[in-house]
Amino acid sequence: MSPSSSTPFSSVPSPLGYGHRHLLGIEGLTADEIGVLLDLSEGYVALSRSQSKKTALMRGLTVINLFFETSTRTRTSFELAGKRLGADVINMSVAWSAIKKGETLIDTAMTLNAMHPDVLVVRHPDSGAVKLLSEKVNCAVINAGDGSHEHPTQALLDALTIRRRRGSLAGLVVAICGDILHSRVARSNIHLLTALGAKVRAVAPPTLMPTEIESLGAEVFFDMRRALEGCDIVMMLRLQTERMHGSYVPSTREYFHFYGLDRDKLAAAKPDALIMHPGPMNRGVEIDSEVADDIDRSLIRAQVEMGVAVRMACLDILTRDLRRDNAQAGGG
Ligand code: ASP
Numbered sequence: 001m002s003p004s005s006s007t008p009f010s011s012v013p014s015p016l017g018y019g020h021r022h023l024l025g026i027e028g029l030t031a032d033e034i035g036v037l038l039d040l041s042e043g044y045v046a047l048s049r050s051q052s053k054k055t056a057l058m059r060g061l062t063v064i065n066l067f068f069e070t071s072t073r074t075r076t077s078f079e080l081a082g083k084r085l086g087a088d089v090i091n092m093s094v095a096w097s098a099i100k101k102g103e104t105l106i107d108t109a110m111t112l113n114a115m116h117p118d119v120l121v122v123r124h125p126d127s128g129a130v131k132l133l134s135e136k137v138n139c140a141v142i143n144a145g146d147g148s149h150e151h152p153t154q155a156l157l158d159a160l161t162i163r164r165r166r167g168s169l170a171g172l173v174v175a176i177c178g179d180i181l182h183s184r185v186a187r188s189n190i191h192l193l194t195a196l197g198a199k200v201r202a203v204a205p206p207t208l209m210p211t212e213i214e215s216l217g218a219e220v221f222f223d224m225r226r227a228l229e230g231c232d233i234v235m236m237l238r239l240q241t242e243r244m245h246g247s248y249v250p251s252t253r254e255y256f257h258f259y260g261l262d263r264d265k266l267a268a269a270k271p272d273a274l275i276m277h278p279g280p281m282n283r284g285v286e287i288d289s290e291v292a293d294d295i296d297r298s299l300i301r302a303q304v305e306m307g308v309a310v311r312m313a314c315l316d317i318l319t320r321d322l323r324r325d326n327a328q329a330g331g332g
Contacts, residue, residue: 017032018036018037021318022318023153023318026152038163041309043313048308055086057085058085059086061119061319061322064091065090066094066108068105068123068129069125074307078142082119087315113137119319120137124145125146142315146184148182148184151187151188155185157310169198170197171199172233173230173231174198177259178239179237180209186202186237190213200217203222205255229269230269233276234276235277236281237277237286256286260287261275262290263288276300277303279304
């Protein structure tokens with residue numbers, strides 16, 4: 001049975017204007033599609049803040065969280081999102097053996113597919129692995145982070161967080177600082193922020209700056225203070241040592257001296273510039289606790305809250321046609 005012929009919601013455009021079967025990345029989404037997801041998320045922020053946080057929207061549907069890499073906030077947040085929508089949520093952490101790579105991935109995909117999930121949420125250490133998996137299964141797939149490629153729901157929750165504080169992203173200057181080379185968060189954010197009219201500055205030491213970054217629409221800086229001059233948002237990234245083979249920075253102390261965010265460097269930004277970090281944070285490496293915990297300027301906790309709402313919106317939109325077809329089949 002081929003996935004494309006069997007899926008009940010592959011070719012029917014969503015009535016809300018999100019015309020994709022999966023969410024594999026921000027690249028390729030239009031500003032309108034991003035707007036649809038953000039608008040829908042707003043309702044879920046309100047629901048998550050209310051006393052009764054649960055709806056029965058996805059009752060009877062199954063979400064499997066398939067994580068080939070460790071995660072705390074993303075996995076928990078998808079689990080909460082699915083449960084708040086009334087779905088059955090299963091978490092699977094898969095031990096990863098580099099030798100088995102392709103075989104393990106496809107085998108796992110086929111095994112899970114046979115259990116008829118309705119949404120697979122997948123995190124994998126290899127760029128492109130989630131797309132490959134999406135081609136083998138019959139259900140909707142959400143990329144929860146693939147290697148250094150994309151992490152679309154992180155970019156969406158970042159955008160929602162900014163939009164709620166600033167009203168709009170258009171015209172804002174956003175500095176993305178740190179280990180850009182290994183960061184899927186940076187790539188997804190560059191696609192999203194430029195699509196919504198923000199100006200992106202990428203700041204990193206030369207060893208952590210990927211060559212293609214300018215072609216994605218970001219302006220490249222190696223000097224943090226210059227990069228922060230006049231910017232509205234300072235988005236810090238974790239130094240991803242688990243993805244580094246060899247030495248990329250002389251020492252974490254020196255790294256903090258040149259690229260760590262502290263009060264002194266933050267002074268170059270606009271006086272009301274806001275601070276973001278996708279987590280987990282390495283305090284004292286890429287960010288000083290004093291700025292990370294500044295309740296007036298740090299959006300880090302708000303980002304976590306927005307994560308649940310955005311993931312609810314993504315699960316909702318990707319199962320709309322399926323729910324409609326189920327309702328029609330059941331005469332509902
Ligand atoms: N949590 C984010 C990710 O999975 C950022 C990070 O790990 O540094 O990419």
